[in-house]
Amino acid sequence: MDLSESPELVAFRDGLRKWLRDNVIEQGADEPRGLFLKRWHQVLFAGGWVGLSWPTEYGGRGLSNVYDVALNEEIGALGAPDAPRIGYMGRAFLQWGTQEQRDRYLPRLLSGEDYWCQGFSEPNAGSDLANLSTRAERTGTGYRITGQKVWTSYAEYCDFCILLARTGESGGRHKGVSAFVVPMRSPGIEVRPIVATTGESEFCEMFFDGVEVPEENRLGAEGDGWPIAMMTVAYERGAADVGYLSKFGAALGELRTLLGDRLRTDAAVRRRVADLEVRFRILTTHVRRRLAERDLADTLPGPEMSVDKILMTEVDQALHRAAIDLLGASAVLPAESDAAGEWMRRYLYSRAASIYGGSEQIQLNLLAQRVLGLPR
Template identity: 40%
Template sequence: MDLSYSSEDEAFRVEVRSWLEEHLVGEFAELRGKGGPGREHEAYDERVAWDRHLARHGWTCIGWPQEYGGRGLSLFQQVIFHEEYARANAPARVNHLGEELLGPTLIALGTDEQKQRFLPRIVAVEELWCQGYSEPGAGSDLANVATRARLDGDTWVIDGQKVWTSLAHLSDWCFVVARTEPGSKRHHGLSYLLVPMDQEGVEVRPIIQTTGTSEFNEVFFNGATTDAANVVGDEGDGWKVAMATLGFERGVSTLGQQVGFQRELDALLEVARDNGAYDDPVIRDRLAKAQVELEVIRLNALRTLSTSPGEDQAPQQASIAKLLWAGWHRALGDLAMQVRGAASLTTGPDYDLDEWQRLYLFTRADTIYGGSDEVQRNVLAERVLGLPREQRSEAR
């Protein structure tokens, strides 16, 4: 595996770095470091404006084919963009689910009409998306969803509940996995629907987290509707489409995520040196271990992105990556509390958390959202190692 960059790639790196330096100024300069997991409430409207600024200059959906509004950049150039974006401490993007998950799914499996309707608005950051997968009785077990949809003439009518729906309260559309074949079980009889959020039949209830913020939501569908044409793939083909979407989670933005992780680790190292915790050999060993593990995660991501696995392999690669980074980041939250010692146990007035307390609390969810560790291990055990399937209860 050749991980070296060409002279053309290095020139592109200079272009990206220069553009960010020139444009993260004025009102946008104040957005540096804003947003991200546990902090999506920070300067949200301003970050939307920043994303639209990126779009006007051709910096959204950069890996998409040019015919769909992207730039058709190579894999390494996409990695370079996300790395430089993270190194510039630019604000967290607001359009991840549309740009990184739904858009590529539509490009691969959507109809021409769906591509024409939805892709330009994702590129321009005019419509924001959320993901309707998890349910109270199913969690990360996507094949056990109970949300129902029935076709009534030219309209799908949807009833059910989704949970842990990230940013649903800020989204215009939701891609929903629903059961469209009555009596079907497991992954059979599911369909992948595109549902508008701004309608009478959709209710969003924010879930207040231990951080005091509410990125996650419950979403109730009570006779919600969407056009019959808004099914991706064939009716009953929802499992295949949903697995394709999950495969896109292994995208190049994960390399930028790891640059952000490195920044957090570097900052924690400075805290340890300042308060003397670094002199403790146990803490020093844990900091060194975290650095080595982060480099392993980076190399695994590069290897995965370089191999272009087939459709059947993509969820497995995504499961490996999720297990690696989620466990690492959760451990970093623990380490931050150990480095800070007694200071980590108190908050300011009105539950005013500092950055390390917020990191600790939110990383408790890293091994749950996006597919729990248990589900990721089942995927690897059953699909890679060929072990017997875990016994599951019958779908309702």
């Protein structure tokens, strides 16, 4: 496959690089990371750099998927804040949403005006998601939702949740699952942040106590929740879709800068960084090729996205482990500059990569069963 870039893509990169140099913003001293990334999302959108591969009618630019890789690469090369990771949340609307739902929700999702969380996991339903027990009971005009979700990223900052709830028989596994759009300010929702080992509370518990939603808030038909969830997580496993190519590119650049002369004088340091560069290039090339193939065949992502997730996890964990090893005490001890604590935070967060979006073991199971056709 020819992966060389068209003149249009080269020009796109030039324009983006120029724009980024003038428009990158800094995180405020007391600004939570989630709110800072939301602000950055809105700045990027105003510049026309969000939703590149989304239809123009919803605020995207209708470009091919490989433009998302270019966006990630340029942001990473400049060390700018991560590309927005929220877009994967709305992909299912393109297939299952009504026209009214798409018009109502997608433009504000892309612009970063509304933030969305993913209410899938529950205390007894993580890897075994089909075991979920949150229920949506029919009322005269819609549904009443009762149950508990957990590990919901950024729930306390979000405006809407894509929630999976059981509408069919309990014990009916994935057949009786439906998806709902739930406004996070609805009466009956309680959100409790959970402090993670990083010291931050990225994720939350969510309690739903008879939360009423109208019928028009159901996404797809009753029982469509499972394929909707699978499409959402397939996009979530794509490193360009969640902005992780930009995040890794920026971190690698920063690490090289911090290592400075040691990269020239210490062969062991050079080898370690070279190993990271190779892993990162493999990931980037894989993602670009995957997206180019998807453009050509006009297909949607499926279980093969587990390869992307595994590669992404490997880069994340190797990169941050190496940073801690090579930067030593300066990466982990508190210092005047908060860069030190920041590397430790990133290292700790990288450990979660083999859990979120489906654990490493689940990705391997999916590849074995759904891609390679091996027995369960």
